[in-house]
Amino acid sequence: MPLDLNCDLGEGEPPPRTRALMRLATSVNVACGGHAGDAATMERCVLLAKSLGVKVGAHPGVTGGFGRGEVRLTPAELPTLLLAQVGALHRLTEVHKVRLHHVKLHGALYYAVEHDARLGRCYVETMARWFRGLPLYALAGGRVAQLGRELGVRIWEEAFLDRGYRADGSLVPRSEPGALLTRPHEVATRLRSLRARGGWPAQGGIWLALRPRTLCLHGDTPGALALLRTARRELATN
Secondary structure, rough: OEEEEEEEEEOOOOOHHHHHHHHOEEEEEEOOOOOOOOOHHHHHHHHHHHHHEEOOOOOOOOHHHHOOOOOOOOOOHHHHHOOOHHHHHHHHHOOOOOOOEOOOOHHHHHHHHHHHHHHHHHHHHHHHHHOOOEEEEEEEOOOOHHHHHHHHHOEEEEEOEEEEEEOOEEEEOOOOOOEOOHHHHHHHHHHHHHHHHOEOHHHHHOOEEEHHHHHHHHOOOOOOOHHHHHHHHHHOOO
């Protein structure tokens, strides 16, 4: 099965950049009013994805600090956030006759459901109840991926081409050295390693086995366009 290449969009980037990045992705995660995005940017992304034949996913997040700060959210509050944000994008896709393909949490919320068992279960159960059938893009080998399989929710395990990894499979925090990969040859090397050996080295040279179905390149990573071009070229080779 071909690997999917996803990108986070509708996060305040200029429309020409949205188009340029989307042309290189096979699926997009559209900010839907939490950390970024509004009705206009969501609709623009949906229509552009429809014209380009790109899969559309919802990218809900928490407000403040571009959704990368501390998550102060309880399991009782999470369903409301998901229903509001995923529901808003879902309605726009229905209006424009586009199928909502997946959900991928943004930033700190993505990691909060991995580290907090109660939040993780609440997330998967909420999606199973209200958005059954939508795959969740979730950290390869993580808590959400395991919970999803246990609860019968479709999971697309995800690996990050532009982020540094720790030996335990978690990502290097953005505040630390080595958090971002910004050179095309680094992305090419990772992809070749993944396809040939089923993983790539983490910090300290520790081998990290990965079996992703989708690969992420963030739209706001420096040099994102060049990184996406490199990834598409590598994925197109046999």
